[in-house]
Amino acid sequence: MGTVYLATDPHERRVAVKVVRSHLGWDTEFIQRFRREIDGARQVPPFCTAEVLDADPDHDPPYLVVEYVNGPTLAEVIDQDGPLTASNLHALAIGVATALTAIHGAGVVHRDLKPRNVLLPPGSPKVIDFGIAHALQSAGRLTAEDQLVGTIGYMAPERFDARLGNDVEPSADIFSWGAVVTLAGTGHEPFDGGTPMATAARIVSAEPNLDGLHGPLRDLVAEALDKDPARRPAARDILDRLLQPGAAVPGTTVLREQPVLKAAVDGVTSRYAVPRRRRRRWILAAAVIVALLGGAAFPFLTERRSTVASPPPPPSSSAPAPAAAEWVGELQQSFGSAEPVHLTFALDADRGTIRYPRLGCSGTVTVTERTTEKIALTERITDGPCTAVGTIVLWPTGPTTMLLDYKPANGKYTARASMTKR
Template identity: 40%
Template sequence: MSTGSGAVFQPLETDDPAAVGNYRLAARLGSGGMGKVYLSYTPAGRPVAVKVIRPEFAEDPEFRRRFRQEVQAAQRVHGLCTAPVIDSDAEGARPWLATAFVQGPTLSSAVAEHGPLPVPTVLLLVAGIAEALQAVHAAGLVHRDLKPSNVLLAADGPRVIDFGIARAADSTALTDSGVTVGTPAFMSPEQAAGREITWASDVFALGQVAAYAALGSPAYGDGPSHAVLYRIVHEEPDLSALPAQLRPLVTACLDKDPARRPLLPQIVEMCQAASDQTQLRRPEQWLPGAVAADIPERHALPAYTPTAANPPAAPHPLTQPDGPLPVQPTATPYVPPPAQGPYAYQPTQTAATIGSGPVPPPLPGAPAYHHRAPGSGNPYQSPVLAQRPKRRGFVVVASVIGALLVIGGVGAALNALNGDGKKDSTNSSSGAPSSTGGTTSSSSPSSSAPKPEVHHNVQLPSGYHLEFADDALKPVTNNFDDFYYTCDFSGCSFGSYNTELILLDQGQNGSLATCLSDNRITHLIEKPRLSVGSQVCARTTTGVVALLTYKKGSSASDASQYVVFDVTLWRNAIPAK
């Protein structure tokens, strides 16, 4: 939020709005490639940073659509080292989002004013950013624009901001006309070359941020953007001036091959090893004295007086009418489930072995740098997401199943759970075969089991989604609920913000029972992870369970991007949330 020199909090100018949404603006914090940032306060007096998107982006409908998606995903990110998104508006005259305000300078401004940071500070900085990225990746996001100006140095540790928002601009007319999203000096080789971007791209950017913090300049030097990007793709950085404790860490992160870059927990381990500690312990003052002294001196919040704003003479399109602003509830952030112990990464590498030998190639379709350890389960699963516990709705299902066991016997309960049209020959009840192929007892009619509803050859174009509660299963574009498909220059993916998705293993039996019991939940699946016959379970908040079987996708010669699925639906399979 710091501008790097002069006052951190700048007065509003005549072309600045006096208010955005329900937030009266108190000061201007700065501007960047996607918009201007302002200081405001919640009705309870908590400071927030409000980013208002540039008019060029606001005029692009595709940007607004993607912005809404990415902000909803960003609201699921909660971590000690991130500044959470707490409110947003993608439909107004100018899109905006509000995040928690972090009191402290950006890494870029701190280095510009005070020079490179000492090694102990850099190690704590890198470990903190790695923890922040774990929270970002757990929400199914890739930051895509990690750089020194997106890292804030608070008194109690670093904070990462703007995670995932850069993706919103990737498919707009601006990028089509040649505008580059991201900062060239901190891009990964695959991002610079226009190839598929995975979570490993953030690891490369983290290595560059570490080099910048320790050297005071980018690892690949300065100069015209095209020259810097060429060096990133084709040349190795000169790290000879880097302190010896940091060189193995930075070198591993800056590997050209995404599959050989370390995992985020390994980066934390390498920081621990470089600091000669089994656990990094942040001292009371982790920042250099000059940087720490700047925080209370230059980043003390100005008194909030609504009349201090300088409203324009004519009504501003973002300004509310005169009079007090109505107090409305802000968007409710996603509250993650309780932590389940350490992150579920099971790497084949360790901090001691990185760079000492060949690294196994990435598994087909898996995120490039997530290597599978023996016995670690689904190789296509995001390891962090594997730790999410079962949601309460499925506890209710378990209770219902238990009641069925008591009332109707084991046979009736199994019939109700399977619901997939398969006969269970192990039923001990004496009932006749049901319409779904199982057997039923006289005390539990087969009508209580959800009936499978099959839809063949459902075509889903890019930019559309399916709502499984609809009677007619067809692509729609209103709000991207349940299951969407989207493509941009970085590739195609499936996702949802209100539905739990599970990518089943090859050979795993796709059924209602499987979709209810498998808890490897994600909200984003890259298209390369699917092949003919791949199956995806979807559990919606409206009680519908869907099993999607991938059949084919569009070819390069087709006029549009699309995919085709066979879809089996079980309505009222789980209690509506």
């Protein structure tokens, strides 16, 4: 596609600048698709991808600026450490399925999901580069009619049959999910034939090699790798089944010894207990992903975007103020250090207080935006050496859990915490 540069913005924040090859800027169809993919990427919650910060498809050359994600790819982790343990594999399967649910819910198809497009930084794993293959596929100067853009071992069989048309459906991403989970759990691709042509032939006509996968996860991966797109489960259905009791391999401790991950799963499943006709309207809006670095597992919360009615208006001056609750968590900062954070805040209130006890800082938070999925706050530190002004976004995930994202006004770092209600 072009060249990716590591750069810094005026606030000294590191970003990735993707500069498209100049000759593609003259391809009208490519530019139209590139613009659509950028618009789609902006609709995907940034928890599951490298957030789009800026883009200009009409510039010469076209470019895209995204959040810089400092971490290895899943492929690099597998190459270095081998297949994941059963517990970590189950959690990773949940995380990638969660990201796909959010991506598909935003009306986007990834089209090139593979281990090298799953990044595992210390703070928040990311699924990157979705949709770019779609834009590249249109570039006549780059690809001929009989060429495909993608990674052979993770491409669905329908992509090799021109009679089925050029449209790629979400079910193709599900096939890729099955191939990614197979590699993560076994160390080999499910249809590896030794050469690209042999691999493509096996994808179209052979059964997958799932040796090394076990239990319900193996069955689910086999369904995801079905030749018929109509028989593959949707990303949301995969999540439902992965979160069912007994879905993990017997004997693993994917939830029992990871209380934060368990809280995230509880937050998701508590919202599943609704009639199926309502459930179809919901869109998942955060990931349960485990970052696998040096054998350590870092669980993250999940949450979902809902289309239910907007929250009620703030109470009038004559109504009693909402009862404040205390939320506690560990704020993991992008430069490595973790700090305890205490937030006193009612989710339907307009303001609250915040305290960082180890840093000796405290201040106030004031609501600036409230939607059905998040609450944006302005933080002002009134006592202590911490950054004076910052932005906090709260993502409720259940009655007693939520995710907290923080950015200082100077934009020099980010931070995230999994918060629990006391």
